[in-house]
Amino acid sequence: MNRHRFFVGIAAMLLACAAPSSASQAQSGRYGPLALAVLRDGAVHGVFAERRVGNGTPESPQFGCLFLLEGRMEGGTARVSTWVPGEAERITGELRLGAHPSLQLEENHGGCLMTSGDMKDEPYDLLLDETRDNWVGAGLVTAERTVLHPEPLDDPGRRRPYLVRFDPVAVLARQPGWISVEYLEASEGRVTGWLRDADVALSAAPAP
Known part of the structure; x- marks a missing residue:
């Protein structure tokens, strides 16, 4: 056997073993305003939430870019569908993960140009701030107000923290x-904490 070819072949095998796969590059976590759960089967579920106070208040921001996202990773990219709870329109796009994460949509959701910027004419850059291996889904609160319980039980006799409409959450279980x-x-x-599932619109999460 040609000795040069032998060593070149060994080097190629070592590089292939060392190179991260597209699955390992697709990680659950916080990508700036996008919270993303990447499941073992390649399914991705996320919530994008960014708000600007403007002439409003922190409790009632003037502008918001809020939507849910779902798709499936194939070779480091996913064709995704995005939507706002309560609205029939779905906007599709492409999510890229790995070395240079980005999201590009075929149209901008309402409010996004005033908060996050254009996602239609060029990819929106995403930066992985932190990974979370315990996220299994994502959602937006749809109730005007929903109590955050320490256990999946109603306890009306005690005061509890609460979330309000369009607050973003990651699903743990x-x-x-x-x-x-x-x-x-x-x-x-x-x-x-635990919320009533009727108070949240989910991108997805495993069935109980």
């Missing part, structure tokens, strides 16, 4: 009638 979530806009630390 589900039980019949309940969803364990992490609130994604907490000012300090990680805020988790």
Whole structure:
């Protein structure tokens, strides 16, 4: 055997083993305003949430770019569908993960040009801020107000923290009638708890 070809072949095999696969590059976590859950079967589920106060208040921002996302990774990219809960229109696009994550949509959702910028004419750059291996889905609160419980049980006799309409959450687990979530806009630390599943619109999460 040609010795040069032998060593070239060995080097190629070592590089192939060392190179990260597209599956390993697709990670769950915070990509700036996009919270993304990447499941083992390649399914991706996310929520994009960015708001600007403008002439409003922190409790009632003037502009918001808010939508859910779902798709499936194939070779580092995913054809995705995005939508706002309560609206019939779905906007498709392409999500890229790996070394240079980005999201590009065929149209901009309402409010996005005033907050996050254009996602139609050029890819919106995403930066992986932190990974989360325990996220299994994502959602937006649809109830005007929903109580965050420490356990999947109603306890009306005690005061509890609550979330309001369009607050973004990552899904940690589900039980019949309940969803364990992490609130994604907490000012300090990680805020988790259980919500009634009827109060949240989900991109997706495993069945109970």
